[in-house]
Amino acid sequence: MPFELYDFADNKGRNVMTLWAKEEALSKRDRGQLNQKMDMLQINGMTLHPHLLAGPINKQKHIYKLVIHGDRMLRPMLCRGPFRMDAEFTLLLGAIEINFKLNPDPSAATTHREILLGNRERRITHERY
Amino acid sequence: MRDIENALRTELRDPEYSEGYAESFLNAYVATQIKVIREQRKMTQAELASAIGTTQAGISRIENVNYSSWSTRTLVKLARVFGVRLKISFEPFGTLPDEVLQFNRKALERVKREEDPGLADDPKISEYQSGLAPFVPAAGLWNALSGGKTVPFLVVNNPRSEDKDDSSEGRVLQQLQPRPSFHDDLGMGGREYAISGRY
Numbered sequence: 001m002p003f004e005l006y007d008f009a010d011n012k013g014r015n016v017m018t019l020w021a022k023e024e025a026l027s028k029r030d031r032g033q034l035n036q037k038m039d040m041l042q043i044n045g046m047t048l049h050p051h052l053l054a055g056p057i058n059k060q061k062h063i064y065k066l067v068i069h070g071d072r073m074l075r076p077m078l079c080r081g082p083f084r085m086d087a088e089f090t091l092l093l094g095a096i097e098i099n100f101k102l103n104p105d106p107s108a109a110t111t112h113r114e115i116l117l118g119n120r121e122r123r124i125t126h127e128r129y
Numbered sequence: 130m131r132d133i134e135n136a137l138r139t140e141l142r143d144p145e146y147s148e149g150y151a152e153s154f155l156n157a158y159v160a161t162q163i164k165v166i167r168e169q170r171k172m173t174q175a176e177l178a179s180a181i182g183t184t185q186a187g188i189s190r191i192e193n194v195n196y197s198s199w200s201t202r203t204l205v206k207l208a209r210v211f212g213v214r215l216k217i218s219f220e221p222f223g224t225l226p227d228e229v230l231q232f233n234r235k236a237l238e239r240v241k242r243e244e245d246p247g248l249a250d251d252p253k254i255s256e257y258q259s260g261l262a263p264f265v266p267a268a269g270l271w272n273a274l275s276g277g278k279t280v281p282f283l284v285v286n287n288p289r290s291e292d293k294d295d296s297s298e299g300r301v302l303q304q305l306q307p308r309p310s311f312h313d314d315l316g317m318g319g320r321e322y323a324i325s326g327r328y
C-alpha cells in the first residue's frame with residue numbers, strides 16, 4: 001500500500017523542502033539519491049527497508065532523519081503522519097550533517113510539526129527534488 | 130505510483146542523476162533482499178552471521194540500505210546459506226522505473242533449492258517453464274523470470290534447463306539480449322520497452 005508524502009510549508013505557503021534543496025544547490029547525484037529514498041518510503045513505508053530512517057532523533061521524539069551518503073551528508077527530517085500515522089509521512093526540515101552535528105538544529109523540525117498539528121494547511125503534497 | 134514512474138522516466142535521462150538514483154537503489158536492493166530472505170528462512174542475524182563466519186554486527190551492517198561496501202565473496206557465501214544462486218547483471222536505466230514500482234517483500238523472496246519448482250520433476254514445472262508462471266505461487270520467482278522485470282542485482286535460484294551452458298559465470302547471463310546504450314534506451318523515451326532475453 002503506497003504512503004502519502006507531504007512537505008511542510010512556511011507561513012507564505014512555500015515548500016520548505018524544495019526551498020532548502022535550492023538554497024543548498026544539491027548536486028544532481030544527491031538529488032537522485034534523495035529521490036530514490038523518498039520513492040522507497042512512499043512505496044513501502046519505513047518497515048521493509050532496514051535503516052532507511054534513523055530515529056526518533058535524540059530529544060525530538062517524533063522526528064526521524066533520512067540518511068543519504070551522497071556528496072554531502074543530507075539528513076532531511078520528517079515525522080510519521082502526523083494525522084494518519086500509518087498512511088503518511090511529512091517532510092519537515094532540510095538538514096545536512098557535518099561532523100556529527102545537524103544543521104539546522106533538529107528542534108526546528110519539532111517546531112514545524114507542532115505548527116502543523118495546529119494548522120493542517122501548513123503542508124503541501126510532496127514535490128520531487 | 131504512476132507519478133513516480135512518469136517522473137523517473139524523465140529524470141533518469143540525466144546521466145549524473147541516474148547514476149545517483151540507480152546506485153542508491155542497488156544498495157537498498159541488496160540490503161533489503163538479504164533481510165527479506167533471512168526472515169523468510171526464519172534466521173536471526175546472529176544465526177546467519179555464524180553460518181557465514183562473521184559477526185551479528187557484520188550482518189546488521191550489510192542489511193543497511195546505506196551500506197555499499199559488500200563484496201561478491203560475501204554475497205556468494207550468503208547465497209550458499211540461503212540455498213540460492215547469486216546473479217550479477219548490467220541493465221539499462223530504462224528498466225529501473227518498473228523495478229522501483231515492483232519493489233516489495235514478495236518480489237524479493239526466493240525459494241530455496243529444495244523447494245525450487247524449476248528443479249522439480251513435476252508436470253506443473255513444464256507449464257511453468259513454458260510461460261505459465263503466474264500459476265506458480267512464487268511471485269518473486271516470476272518477477273525474476275518474466276522478462277524486463279529484473280533488477281540490476283539479483284539473487285535468484287531458478288536455472289531453466291534450456292538455459293544451460295558450460296560457463297563458470299552461470300547459465301543465464303549468456304542468454305541476455307544486447308542492452309541498449311544510455312542514449313538508445315527506449316525505456317526512457319515514453320515508448321513501450323521490453324527485454325526479450327529470458328531469465
